[in-house]
Amino acid sequence: MCGIAGYAGSKQVTPVLIGSLKRMEYRGYDSAGIAIVNNGSIAVLKDSGRVDRIAEKISNRMTGGNLGIAHTRWATHGEVSQDNAHPHTSCNSEVAVVHNGIIENFQELVATLRAEGHHFRSQTDSEVIAHLLERSYQRLADPVKALQEALRELIGSYALVVVFHDRPDLMLGARKDAPLIVGVGNGENFIASDILAFIDHTDRVIFLEELEMVTVTSQSVELMKLDGTRIEREITHVAWEAADVSKEEFAHHTLKEIHEQTRSLRTALLQDEKSLDSFVSNIKNAKNLYITSCGSSFNIGLLLKHLLTKLCKIPAQAFVSSESDEYIDLMDRDTVVIAISQSGETADLLKAVSDARGRGAKVLSIVNSVGSTLSRKSSVNLYLNCGPEVGVAATKSFTSQLVLVYEVIFRIAGMHSKRNALRDVSSAIEQIFMQEEKIRSIAGVLKLFNDVYFIGRGPHYPIALEGALKLKELSYIHAEGMAAGELKHGTLALIDKGTPAVVINPHDETFNDTLSNASEMRARGATVVGISSINNELYDYWIPIPETDPFLQPILEVLPLQLLAYYTALERHNDPDHPRNLAKSVTVK
Numbered sequence: 001m002c003g004i005a006g007y008a009g010s011k012q013v014t015p016v017l018i019g020s021l022k023r024m025e026y027r028g029y030d031s032a033g034i035a036i037v038n039n040g041s042i043a044v045l046k047d048s049g050r051v052d053r054i055a056e057k058i059s060n061r062m063t064g065g066n067l068g069i070a071h072t073r074w075a076t077h078g079e080v081s082q083d084n085a086h087p088h089t090s091c092n093s094e095v096a097v098v099h100n101g102i103i104e105n106f107q108e109l110v111a112t113l114r115a116e117g118h119h120f121r122s123q124t125d126s127e128v129i130a131h132l133l134e135r136s137y138q139r140l141a142d143p144v145k146a147l148q149e150a151l152r153e154l155i156g157s158y159a160l161v162v163v164f165h166d167r168p169d170l171m172l173g174a175r176k177d178a179p180l181i182v183g184v185g186n187g188e189n190f191i192a193s194d195i196l197a198f199i200d201h202t203d204r205v206i207f208l209e210e211l212e213m214v215t216v217t218s219q220s221v222e223l224m225k226l227d228g229t230r231i232e233r234e235i236t237h238v239a240w241e242a243a244d245v246s247k248e249e250f251a252h253h254t255l256k257e258i259h260e261q262t263r264s265l266r267t268a269l270l271q272d273e274k275s276l277d278s279f280v281s282n283i284k285n286a287k288n289l290y291i292t293s294c295g296s297s298f299n300i301g302l303l304l305k306h307l308l309t310k311l312c313k314i315p316a317q318a319f320v321s322s323e324s325d326e327y328i329d330l331m332d333r334d335t336v337v338i339a340i341s342q343s344g345e346t347a348d349l350l351k352a353v354s355d356a357r358g359r360g361a362k363v364l365s366i367v368n369s370v371g372s373t374l375s376r377k378s379s380v381n382l383y384l385n386c387g388p389e390v391g392v393a394a395t396k397s398f399t400s401q402l403v404l405v406y407e408v409i410f411r412i413a414g415m416h417s418k419r420n421a422l423r424d425v426s427s428a429i430e431q432i433f434m435q436e437e438k439i440r441s442i443a444g445v446l447k448l449f450n451d452v453y454f455i456g457r458g459p460h461y462p463i464a465l466e467g468a469l470k471l472k473e474l475s476y477i478h479a480e481g482m483a484a485g486e487l488k489h490g491t492l493a494l495i496d497k498g499t500p501a502v503v504i505n506p507h508d509e510t511f512n513d514t515l516s517n518a519s520e521m522r523a524r525g526a527t528v529v530g531i532s533s534i535n536n537e538l539y540d541y542w543i544p545i546p547e548t549d550p551f552l553q554p555i556l557e558v559l560p561l562q563l564l565a566y567y568t569a570l571e572r573h574n575d576p577d578h579p580r581n582l583a584k585s586v587t588v589k
C-alpha cells in the first residue's frame with residue numbers, strides 16, 4: 001500500500017526523497033508529499049496527484065536540510081486530497097509523521113485530542129499519531145519516550161517514520177503489522193517500507209520485526225523493542241540492484257517485466273536443495289494441507305491444488321487469505337499451510353499465516369521478497385528470484401511461482417524427467433514474443449467491448465482466471481474467467497454478437513471438450529480468440545503457443561494473456577504500470 005521513506009545524511013534531502021517517491025510510486029499513487037527538518041522547523045509540501053507532478057513542485061520549492069520523510073498514498077481513510085496526503089503534522093508543526101497501516105481507534109483518539117484543544121486538518125486516521133506524539137514530546141522532551149507513549153495509545157497496524165522540528169539529525173521508525181526496513185549507508189541511513197526506496201544508495205539492510213522501533217541518524221542505527229530493550233541485528237545484503245528497477249528500453253515496467261520472463265523462469269530454478277527437500281517432505285507428511293494466497297498468487301494456489309490432487313493424489317484445500325476464518329479452526333500441529341506471495345507483505349495473507357501458526361500449523365512459503373514478513377514467519381521458503389516487480393500487475397512473479405509449483409510437484413510425484421522440460425521452457429517463450437504485433441492487433445478489437453470471457457479446463461482454468469484478472473486491472477474492461485464446462489450453466493446467456501471469448505486450449509486431454517465449449521460460444525455470436533498450438537476454424541483469431549511438455553503449457557499460455565492485457569490498456573490510453581485504484585503490496589485488510 002502506501003510507501004514511506006526517510007533519509008538522514010549529509011546530502012540535500014529533497015532529491016534523495018524524490019528518488020524514493022518515484023521508486024515507491026507503485027505502492028500508491030493518489031497523492032504524495034515530503035517533510036524536511038531544517039533551521040528548527042518542519043517544512044511540508046504535499047498534494048494529490050501523481051508523483052512526477054508533485055516532485056516538480058517539491059524540487060522547485062524545497063531546498064536545504066539533510067533529514068526528511070516522504071510518502072506516496074493509497075487512500076484508506078479520507079478522500080484523495082491535499083489535506084489527506086502525508087506527511088501529517090501536529091498543531092504546532094513540531095512533529096511530522098508518515099504512516100502506512102490503519103489506526104482502528106482513531107475516532108476515539110481524535111475525540112479525546114479535540115477535547116484537549118487539538119485541531120485536525122485531515123480526515124485520515126494517521127494524523128492522530130502526530131498529535132499524540134506532539135502531546136507526549138512536549139511533556140517528556142525525549143523523542144524515544146514520546147513515541148513509545150504515543151504508540152501505546154494506538155490500536156491497529158502501522159509502519160511509521162517521525163521527525164521532530166528541533167532534531168535535524170534524528171528520525172524514528174516503528175512497526176506493527178506493516179513492513180519497515182532500514183537501509184544502512186556510509187554516513188547516511190534510510191528508513192522505508194520497501195528496499196526499492198533506497199536501492200540506488202545502499203544494498204545493506206536491517207529488517208524490523210514486529211513491535212520494534214528504531215532511531216536513525218546519519219551516523220547510527222539503534223534498534224529496540226517498543227519497551228526500549230536494545231536489540232542487536234545483523235545487516236543483510238540484498239541481491240537487488242538499482243538497474244533492476246529501471247525500465248531500460250521498454251515503455252513500461254509491465255512490458256519490461258513480461259519480457260524478463262525468459263530469464264526469470266531460469267532463475268526461479270536456482271533453489272537451495274535443502275529447502276526444496278524440506279518443502280517436499282513437509283507436504284508429503286502433512287495430515288492436512290492448505291494453500292492460501294490472494295489475487296494472482298491465489299490463481300497459482302488453485303493450480304497447485306489441482307496438480308497436488310490430480311498428479312500427486314494428495315488432497316489439499318486452497319482458500320483466499322481473506323476467507324481464512326472458515327478453515328482456521330480445522331488446523332492443528334499436523335497441518336501444513338503453503339503460502340504464496342510476491343511481496344510477502346499482503347496483510348490478508350499474513351493474518352491467515354499468523355492464525356495458522358497460532359494453531360500449531362507449519363507454514364511453507366513461495367515468495368519473492370527475501371526478508372519479507374512472510375519469509376520470516378515461514379519454516380521453509382522457496383524464493384522466486386525474479387528480482388523486484390515494479391509493475392502493479394503481477395507478471396514475471398506469476399510465472400516464477402508457477403515454475404516453483406512444478407518443481408515441487410515433479411519431485412513429489414517422482415517425475416524427475418519432467419524437470420529437464422521445465423529447464424527448457426524458457427527458450428519456448430521467445431516464440432510467444434514473436435506474436436506480439438498480432439496480440440496488439442487483437443487488443444485493438446477487445447478494447448471496443450465491455451465484457452470479455454476467458455475459459456479453460458483443468459490446469460488451464462486458473463490461467464483463464466489469471467487472464468481475466470490481468471485484463472480487468474490493466475484495461476478496466478469487465479472480464480470473467482471460467483471453468484469452460486461451467487459456461488453452459490448460466491454464463492452462456494451473456495454471449496451476444498461479437499462478445500470476445502478467449503479460449504485457452506492447448507493440445508492435451510482437455511482439448512476436445514474445450515473446443516466444444518468454444519463452438520457453443522461461437523454459435524451464439526462470440527468472437528473467439530484461441531490460445532493453442534493448433535489452429536481451428538472456430539477461432540476468429542489464433543495466438544499460437546509452442547507445443548512443449550503438456551504439463552508445462554500453462555507457463556506458456558499465460559504470456560499472451562499478459563501481453564493482451566498490456567496492449568488493451570495501451571489501446572484504451574491507460575497507464576499499465578499504475579492501474580487506477582490499485583497499488584502493489586496490499587498491506588491493509
Ligand code: F6R
Binds near residue numbers: 586
Ligand atoms: C494482480 C496482483 C494482485 C496480487 C495480490 C497478492 O496482478 O498483482 O492480485 O497478486 O495482491 O499479492 P502478493 O502476491 O504480493 O501477496
